Amino acid sequence: MLLIDCPYCGPRAEIEFAYGGEAHIARPAADVSEAEWAAFLYLRDNTKGVLAERWRHSHGCGRFFNALRDTRTDRFHAFYEIGTPRPDVGDAA
């Protein structure tokens, strides 16, 4: 089980959280082409390495936040609030 460090509540067990997919994907304006809209909806990087992703503490404070997780090892490198820039952790494994 992953131990996830909610920025508001502290470390909690994974079962309290809901996964929210890749973070930092900006919703485009309504008048973009269909190809761009499809890319926004469906195309993800499928990162092998450090991935910025959203989590929601659904059985806790209820807030979304972002985390940097290495998809190869499941190790978390940082937890940060929605709206703040992605911290620089390099290519740490």
Next chain:
Amino acid sequence: MVEIAEGCALAGLPPMVRLVLQGRAAALDAAATSLGLAAPPPMLRAASGTGGTALRLGPFELLILPTPDGRAGVDTALATVPHSLVEVSDRNVGFMLEGARAADILAGLCPLDFALSSFPVGMMTRTLLDKAGAMIWRTDAQSFHIEVWRSFGPYVEAQLREVAQGISFSLLAV
């Protein structure tokens, strides 16, 4: 109040008024002031004033348990502040779990650490009790106020009794 393990009792709490307030700092401040508190309690803490108790569920969320006279004060204080105030009195049922083994029983259903050093008196949080979402509030060293959604009430009560029975057997075996 029913004894479910040696020295550990479970009781259903009588109906009470419960309000969930969501809003930014101004709304939380206004509500706290109306309850007679200097400021909203910090994250995962409860605080009681003359108008009732406020429990900090999240950075922008309070659960308010007002006294019979406190409800009107909350409404008045929030009248001019943007906020969302929802009465959830009937959505929840409350239990009181008391006794020397209360923390052990909860630990059988929830991965949180219920040691006094990491879950002190006055701390509260939403979490999971087995598979049901619950709010756990430590009102005293050996007593916990548990709130679950009404439809989960019989299930959570049964799970608490199940764990308590297991603890009783383990005590017998020693």
